[in-house]
Amino acid sequence: MADRGNVVLIGFMGTGKTAIGKRLAQALGKQFIDTDQEIERVTGMTIAQIFNRHGEIRFRSEEKLAIKRACSSTNAVIATGGGAVLDKENIAIIKGCGRVICLTARPEVIQNRIKRKDNRPLLQKDKSIGKITELLSEREACYKKCAEIFFDTSDEEHEQVVNRVLNFLRSKTNEKC
Ligand code: S3P
DSSP states (O other): OOOOOOEEEEEOTTSOHHHHHHHHHHHHTOEEEEHHHHHHHHHSSOHHHHHHHHOHHHHHHHHHHHHHHHHTOSSEEEEOOTTGGGSHHHHHHHHHHSEEEEEEOOHHHHHHHHTTOOOOGGGSSOOOHHHHHHHHHHHHHHHHHHOSEEEEOTTSOHHHHHHHHHHHHHHHHHHHO
16 A cells, blocks of 8 residues: 555544544644545535434445545545445545544443533434444444454543554554665
8 A cells, every 4th residue: 555644533423433543643743634534625514414314325425436536645644434434435435545543432422521512313312322332333343343453431531542652653654764
């Protein structure tokens, strides 16, 4: 794979992809792209509006386009939506575009982070630990297929996670020499 200098963050909702991705991009001097924000910009709708008006299938097709566009960049930190890796083609595109890092968190931590937010249609009606665990276990294999490394964000400040990611990226750069 030609090194295009991209870093892709994958992982479940509420694991910190956007917040950590922004800081990581700043630390690396790279552009930050959030595929959900790109979908909202391109469609002129919020993610919730796309789900409510047009359904999940339409959202997933917008998501695929956003991933293709984001992954054609160079020198970017790309934060993806939690369900992006459910699609095989997305997995191939993501893995082909840069280093892939999966952020994780314990179900109770995820619940705590998302509980007062209404911007996640898949957890709109049911934000229970049971629902979160169910979705997590459905997706676990997909995250494993895609990621090179996992970082648990449950008990750390964003800055600490960023430092751990930076150390990992440095170790990979040194490997090449
Ligand atoms: C989704 C996660 C969301 C967003 C959409 C669907 C998912 O992104 O893409 O609501 O299927 O897990 P975040 O992971 O950034 O919340």
